[in-house]
Amino acid sequence: MNILLFGNGGQLGTGLSHLLKPLGRVTALSQADLDLTDLSALEQTVLRQKPDIIINAAAYTAVDKAESEPEKVQLINAQAPGVMAQAARRVGAAMIHFSTDYVFDGSASEPYTEEMSPSPNSIYGETKLAGERLVQQATDDHLIFRTAWVYSLYGQNFLNTMLRLARERDQLSIVDDQVGSPTWAGMLAHMTTRVVEQMGETARIPEGKAGLYHLVCRGQTSWYGFAERIMQLTGNDQVKLEPIPTEQYPTPAQRPAWSVLAVDKFEKAFDIHIPDWEYSLNACLYETLLAGRL
Numbered sequence: 362m363n364i365l366l367f368g369n370g371g372q373l374g375t376g377l378s379h380l381l382k383p384l385g386r387v388t389a390l391s392q393a394d395l396d397l398t399d400l401s402a403l404e405q406t407v408l409r410q411k412p413d414i415i416i417n418a419a420a421y422t423a424v425d426k427a428e429s430e431p432e433k434v435q436l437i438n439a440q441a442p443g444v445m446a447q448a449a450r451r452v453g454a455a456m457i458h459f460s461t462d463y464v465f466d467g468s469a470s471e472p473y474t475e476e477m478s479p480s481p482n483s484i485y486g487e488t489k490l491a492g493e494r495l496v497q498q499a500t501d502d503h504l505i506f507r508t509a510w511v512y513s514l515y516g517q518n519f520l521n522t523m524l525r526l527a528r529e530r531d532q533l534s535i536v537d538d539q540v541g542s543p544t545w546a547g548m549l550a551h552m553t554t555r556v557v558e559q560m561g562e563t564a565r566i567p568e569g570k571a572g573l574y575h576l577v578c579r580g581q582t583s584w585y586g587f588a589e590r591i592m593q594l595t596g597n598d599q600v601k602l603e604p605i606p607t608e609q610y611p612t613p614a615q616r617p618a619w620s621v622l623a624v625d626k627f628e629k630a631f632d633i634h635i636p637d638w639e640y641s642l643n644a645c646l647y648e649t650l651l652a653g654r655l
Contacts, residue, residue, distance in 0.1 A: 362557070362564050365410050365454075366390065367397070367445070368418030372513040373459065376550030377418055384557060388412070392419065397441040398433060407448035413564035414557065415449050416457045417442055420489070424463070425613040427484040438488035443495030450500040455566050457553065462509035462541065462577075464490040467617025474623045475507075475573050483614040493573070502566055504556065506549075506576040506627075509620045510587075513546035514648065523588050527597040537585035537604035541620030542577040545641040547648065552576060556631055570630050575622035578638035590639060594646050 362385030368374035369389035378389040388410055395406055397419060407415065421427060421437040442458050449456045463486030464479035481487045496503050512520040526533055553576075559567055582590070585604040592600050607616065624635050636644075 362386070362560075362562070363411065363413045364388070364416060364557075365407065365412035365414070366416045366418065367395075368416075368420070369394070370515075371418060372511055372516050372518060372546040373549055374418040375515050376513070376547050377416060377553060380550050380554040381416075381557065384554070385413075398436040400436070400440060400444050403441055404444050404448050407445060407454075408452060411452045412449075412454045414455050414457065414560070415445055416553070416557075417445055418459055420459070420461075421485070424483060424485045424616075427488070428613040431484050431488075434484055434488045435491070438485070439491035439495060442492040443499055446496040446499035446503060449502070454502075455560065455564060456496060456500060456503045457556075458492070458496050458503065458505050459549075460493050460505055460507040461486065461489045462507060462617060462620040462622055464493070464507065465617055465620070467539075467619045469619050469621075472621045472623035473575070473619075475575060475626055482617075485614060497573075501571060503571055504566060505573045506553070507573070507622060508544055508549055508575075509577050509622055510541045510543045511546050511549065512543060513645065515546075519543070519584070519587065520591060520642075520645070523591045524595065527592065527595070527600050531599065532601040532603065533588065534603045534605045534609070535585040535588045536607050536610050537583045538606050539616055539618050539620070540581055540583050541617075542579070542581050542622065543587050543638045543642060544577045545645045547645060548578060548636065548641045549576060552627075552633060552635065555633055559631060574627040574630065575624050576627050576635070577622045577624060578641045579624060579635050580637045580639065581621045582638065587638075590642060591646075594643065
């Protein structure tokens with residue numbers, strides 16, 4: 362396979378760039394390699410590479426900063442994926458694109474399915490939803506994976522923030538009224554790679570399986586519950602955690618209070634079992650330990 366990966370160096374892109382290598386030739390591009398706001402250069406890159414599969418793990422993910430940079434966020438999260446999908450159709454490539462739980466407003470009380478109507482309440486969510494729709498309009502040969510609460514060894518995320526704060530403070534206040542499914546980027550990369558393996562040498566999405574899927578770890582917890590488990594597993598039980606409501610931690614962008622996504626459709630379509638969030642957290646921390654970071 363000839364795979365063109367956008368988002369190298371990010372949480373998900375880093376894992377994908379390693380796992381995909383045995384499947385063929387992988388061209389992994391970071392923001393430093395290609396500015397996704399340059400739509401003309403982006404299109405020319407795809408046309409020049411002529412990939413069999415395009416995987417877009419790149420996004421503008423600074424949720425709060427996005428509220429003050431709507432034009433830039435629109436370019437990266439919406440227009441760029443649309444250009445990728447249009448170019449993919451021109452060269453005959455399949456496309457895998459990642460989206461987010463922020464396309465929902467968080468007012469539900471049961472896991473969101475792919476059939477539920479999105480209703481974003483932030484610039485980030487609005488632009489990610491626009492990106493989904495542009496990909497869907499441009500090519501039928503696509504997979505869109507919505508995910509949520511992503512963490513890893515790399516970059517800025519909740520896990521790394523908790524590990525850093527545990528070294529600096531003896532008490533932390535953590536939001537306890539936002540509920541979701543912590544999702545290890547390593548799990549996401551592994552699941553995506555297994556889907557690519559199923560596409561085989563033809564690099565085609567299996568018949569009847571193109572479309573939109575939710576892909577997060579199973580189970581649910583609050584940010585407080587996530588932090589509590591991190592502290593327990595890393596031997597930081599001495600750090601006192603205080604549960605607080607969202608109103609005590611105001612942010613420029615509104616977060617969904619409920620971010621639990623149903624994953625049954627993905628598991629059934631690709632015959633892949635998705636692990637529980639606590640199992641994945643253990644796996645991630647074991648990898649962190651091996652890397653000498655704990």
